[in-house]
Structures are given as structure tokens and as C-alpha cells.
Amino acid sequence: MxxxxxxxxxxxxxxxxxxxxxxxxxxxxERSYADPPTGDxxxxxxxxxxxxxxxxxxxxxxxxxxxxxxNEDVQIGLQTRVQRGGFEERKVEFTIGGKRFSYDLPKNLYVKRMFKDAEAVRKWEERGRRPIMDGKLYLKPIADHLPTPEQPWISGKFIRENGRFIDVQIGREIFQIGTQGHDGQHRFMGLLGxxxxxxxxxxxxxxxxxxxxxxxxxxxxxxxxxxxxxxxxxxxxxxxxxxxxxxxxxxxxxxxxxxxxxxxxxxxxxxxxxxxxxxxxxxxxxxxxxxxxxx
The missing domain is CATH 2.40.50.140 (Nucleic acid-binding proteins)
Incomplete structure (x- = not known):
């Protein structure tokens, strides 16, 4: 004490x-925080x-x-806002307490969004595959994937910002996945170690x-x-x-x-x-x- x-x-x-x-x-x-969209x-x-x-x-x-x-295979990322034009320039810059931070992003980015379970996947399909939030950006390549009951996640290649969402290409289709949290911050997984x-x-x-x-x-x-x-x-x-x-x-x-x-x-x-x-x-x-x- x-x-x-x-x-x-x-x-x-x-x-x-x-x-x-x-x-x-x-x-x-019981005092932890459940993440309803992903089940984490x-x-x-x-x-x-x-x-x-x-x-x-x-x-x-x-x-x-x-x-x-x-975990041994943990992915470590940066959580921050992205200035206007930052995605086009592939650069994340911000200032905290007078200190300037700057990170370069690779040309290719990927987006992944987990679903809690098979029921969550079914509801998304029934609603016409509407845009969804709670995605994350990844620097390492992730294979294109549409969610199934056995593998409940969606992933694809970052194309462009589209308002509050990101246009994500999966095969020949484009889906909208939001990667901003409630505070407007994006999560760039693999950017840090x-x-x-x-x-x-x-x-x-x-x-x-x-x-x-x-x-x-x-x-x-x-x-x-x-x-x-x-x-x-x-x-x-x-x-x-x-x-x-x-x-x-x-x-x-x-x-x-x-x-x-x-x-x-x-x-x-x-x-x-x-x-x-x-x-x-x-x-x-x-x-x-x-x-x-x-x-």
C-alpha cells in the first residue's frame, strides 16, 4: 500500500x-469489456x-x-486519426504534446473484419451485405475472403476511402467496411512492433x-x-x-x-x-x- x-x-x-x-x-x-461485433x-x-x-x-x-x-504471434498496431489526404499519400502524421509523429504506409493495405459467430454472418447476408463497421487495417497481405459459418470473417484489399467507410475489393466485388472507432481513430495492425x-x-x-x-x-x-x-x-x-x-x-x-x-x-x-x-x-x-x- x-x-x-x-x-x-x-x-x-x-x-x-x-x-x-x-x-x-x-x-x-464480468467487469471486462465484451466486443459484441467480433466476440473478442x-x-x-x-x-x-x-x-x-x-x-x-x-x-x-x-x-x-x-x-x-x-501471444507469440501477436499483431501490434497504431491507433490514431488520419489527416485528410493521408490515405492517398500513404502517410499517418499527428502531433501529441508538441512531439511530431510520422509513419509511412505501404502501397497495398488490407482490411479485415471478424463476425461474432455464424448467426452474425447470416444476419449480414439477410440484410443484403450492407456496409459494416469495426474493421481493421493490416499492412501484411490477407487473402480475399467472404464470411462463412465456419470462417466468420471478411477480408480484402483496400481500394479507397469512401466517406465513413473503406472500399474493399474481394474478388471482383467491392464492399464497404468502416475502420474508424467511435472516436474516429483507425487501427493499423502491423505498423508497430x-x-x-x-x-x-x-x-x-x-x-x-x-x-x-x-x-x-x-x-x-x-x-x-x-x-x-x-x-x-x-x-x-x-x-x-x-x-x-x-x-x-x-x-x-x-x-x-x-x-x-x-x-x-x-x-x-x-x-x-x-x-x-x-x-x-x-x-x-x-x-x-x-x-x-x-x-
Whole structure:
């Protein structure tokens, strides 16, 4: 058990919290997140280290601390938005916390979308093979495939963006498969590798199965977070605040007011009620060593 003391600005009012963190929790199946379209179990959270190779690590979220073990054949991808024209240029670029990221995509991309079971395939056929969401982009070639009860997935070659969907060629036919999540981010599987996994500055989206207390990952998507410590002035203290534009739009004003006085850390979480904000904040192990919160 260890203690954390943090000051948090909420809607213009500063609150001081004393966190008491108990021993680590493990994920329970009923508290995990089922993925209805694919039948997978999915979970996500901020990465914290377990071993140096990062094949085995923790993620922290509302369930507590979840141990993740990567399968030998795990596919690791990047989860991010794509700027207009990015697919045509085969380039993914974005900026997080002042740091620029740029990734080149191969000429040929592939799309795959799993179905939960034979019943899901049957309903898709009955509805006239209408456009569907929840697909993923892959860099390695995937054979053309239309779903069957025994092999419930659809896959083919990326042709072009088509509004919210991707035109996917399977044989001589074109199908529409959406690859954006609810937040507009695409998942590029195979773009990253195990060496790209970094603790504290990435959020992991894990697909796989829960076995005992360990989440075995068949696919892992990484979303980059701001590495605020890299931009800190070591002579200044650190200030943590939770909030967003809905709760007062004070992000820019606060940063301006405290510039040169304190280093600011704003976690990537919505504000909402104070209780919910405190629950959602990713308080990770060894924070005193990492400098995320002043103790």
C-alpha cells in the first residue's frame, strides 16, 4: 500500500486529494469489456511496466491493474486519426504534446473484419451485405475472403476511402467496411512492433482472451499520449489538473497563467463529476520516480 497526494483543479476550484492505493487488483471477466461485433474480449488502459522486454506488462483502468501477456504471434498496431489526404499519400502524421509523429504506409493495405459467430454472418447476408463497421487495417497481405459459418470473417484489399467507410475489393466485388472507432481513430495492425511499446506514455487497446487473472493478447493497438515529463523544467514543481472544454474551457488559460511557474500535467480523460474524474485518472506505479505527480 502507498500514498499519493495531488492537487486537482476542477471548474476553477482546487481540490487536494490524498490517494491511498491498495494492492493491485486483477480484472474479473464480468467487469471486462465484451466486443459484441467480433466476440473478442477487449480492454484498455495506460501501460505500466512488468518486464524489460514488454511482452508482459500491466495496464491500469477502472478495473484496477490488469496483467497483459502478448501471444507469440501477436499483431501490434497504431491507433490514431488520419489527416485528410493521408490515405492517398500513404502517410499517418499527428502531433501529441508538441512531439511530431510520422509513419509511412505501404502501397497495398488490407482490411479485415471478424463476425461474432455464424448467426452474425447470416444476419449480414439477410440484410443484403450492407456496409459494416469495426474493421481493421493490416499492412501484411490477407487473402480475399467472404464470411462463412465456419470462417466468420471478411477480408480484402483496400481500394479507397469512401466517406465513413473503406472500399474493399474481394474478388471482383467491392464492399464497404468502416475502420474508424467511435472516436474516429483507425487501427493499423502491423505498423508497430514489440520494441515500440513504451510505459507511461501510451494507452494500450488489447484484444484477446482472459485466462485466469491474465489477459492474453492476440492484437494490441497503441495510442500515443503526451510525454509531459520530456518538456518539464526540472527546476519547477508539477501541477496536475483534470478537466476539459465542457467544464470551463480553462486548459489554455491555466497553461498561460502557470507558464514559467509550474509544470502542468493534464491527463487524457474527460472531467465529469469530481468522483469520476478521480477514478479515471491513471495513477501508475512508481509515480515518485516518474515525476507525474508531486508527493
Amino acid at each position: 502507498y500514498h499519493i497526494r495531488a492537487s486537482i483543479l476542477f471548474c476553477g476550484i482546487t481540490f487536494v486529494f490524498n490517494f491511498v492505493r491498495a494492492d493491485y487488483l486483477t480484472i474479473k471477466e 474480449w477487449v480492454t484498455n488502459g495506460v501501460i505500466t511496466p512488468l518486464d524489460q522486454e514488454m511482452r508482459n506488462f500491466y495496464i491500469r483502468n477502472a478495473d484496477g491493474v490488469i496483467e497483459v501477456l502478448l 514489440q520494441k515500440d511499446i513504451k510505459p507511461f506514455i501510451q494507452q494500450a487497446f488489447v484484444h484477446g482472451k482472459l485466462r485466469g487473472d491474465v489477459f492474453h493478447a492476440s492484437e494490441l493497438c497503441l495510442r500515443m499520449l503526451e510525454d509531459s515529463k520530456a518538456q518539464d523544467d526540472p527546476k519547477l514543481g508539477r501541477y496536475l489538473f483534470i478537466g476539459d472544454s465542457i467544464s470551463g474551457n480553462y486548459d489554455k488559460a491555466l497553461r498561460t497563467a502557470l507558464k514559467g511557474k509550474l509544470n502542468i500535467y493534464h491527463p487524457p480523460t474527460n472531467c465529469g463529476p469530481v468522483r469520476k474524474g478521480v477514478e479515471n485518472i491513471a495513477v501508475v506505479r512508481r509515480m515518485t520516480n516518474r515525476g507525474l505527480v508531486g508527493m
